[in-house]
Amino acid sequence: MKKNLTDPNKPAGRLARVPDFLPPPEKLVTPEENVKVTISLSKASVRFFKEEASKHHTKYQKMIRTLVDTYTAHYQHH
Numbered sequence: 001m002k003k004n005l006t007d008p009n010k011p012a013g014r015l016a017r018v019p020d021f022l023p024p025p026e027k028l029v030t031p032e033e034n035v036k037v038t039i040s041l042s043k044a045s046v047r048f049f050k051e052e053a054s055k056h057h058t059k060y061q062k063m064i065r066t067l068v069d070t071y072t073a074h075y076q077h078h
Contacts, residue, residue, distance in 0.1 A: 034065075 006012065046060070053060035 049060040
């Protein structure tokens with residue numbers, strides 16, 4: 001006796017094309033207004049941020065920028 005096995009990962013029934021509703025990649029990048037600054041940080045601070053950035057697969061400069069932005073947002077309205 002032959003069993004009719006269906007793969008649950010394959011589509012079943014009639015297929016229909018859906019319109020592309022996602023924006024193009026260039027519209028997914030929101031430009032940030034950043035100002036370049038030069039800052040001297042301790043070796044320990046830079047080492048810490050580089051290690052943490054490596055663990056979280058991001059850039060250490062972005063982590064420092066986020067830290068400063070969070071601090072600013074917290075104290076800006078006090």
